[in-house]
Amino acid sequence: MSDKPELTVSVVTPDGEVYNNKTTLVVCKTTEGELGIMPNHTPVLASLAIDEIRVKTGEDKFDEIAISGGFLEFSNNTLSIVASAAERKENIDTSRAERARQRAEKRIKDARTKHDEKELKRAEISLKRAINRIRISGSNK
Known part of the structure; x- marks a missing residue:
């Protein structure tokens, strides 16, 4: 992915950081519907639904993080997700x-x-x- 523009995604909870990586695509569900964020996306602030965050890690591979609501903020190719609880798929x-x-x-x-x-x-x-x-x-x- 290094030859393509990337964004940095960080998922944090009151207990600390749950996830941090660079990617070319993040897909999440807001309270208004599904949202895909790629590098250079328009800045956005949104409430998140109880669902999952999918972070592209390869051609057809995604890291999956279960979240219990929260919000996201994207600007300057940095996506910050703050959730009351979050857990990576492999840790559930x-x-x-x-x-x-x-x-x-x-x-x-x-x-x-x-x-x-x-x-x-x-x-x-x-x-x-x-x-x-x-x-x-x-x-x-």
């Missing part, structure tokens, strides 16, 4: 994510029984995060 503990899914499903059931809308929303977000991590850990991209 699938059994832990599956347990989180089961806990979230139980919390949703309990919240519906008690008609607790706040707890229901929190549990639904937890479920989305768990499902996202399970999906990314098992994806064949």
Whole structure:
């Protein structure tokens, strides 16, 4: 990739940096839809959905990072992603994510029984995060 223009991508959480690399393409899902960023892209600031960040590393290869929402800022060929939680595909503990899914499903059931809308929303977000991590850990991209 060295003969092509590149951008630097950095993913950070409150616990520190999760990912840092140079690339020619990053694909992510914002709250408004999917966004692809290449070198020299127009500066942008956007909220991120609970989904994955895909960073091109080769012809048909991507690094995948599960994120739990956040935001991105791109300018001067630097993409900064700040997320409340982020995890590289190879670091995802699938059994832990599956347990989180089961806990979230139980919390949703309990919240519906008690008609607790706040707890229901929190549990639904937890479920989305768990499902996202399970999906990314098992994806064949």
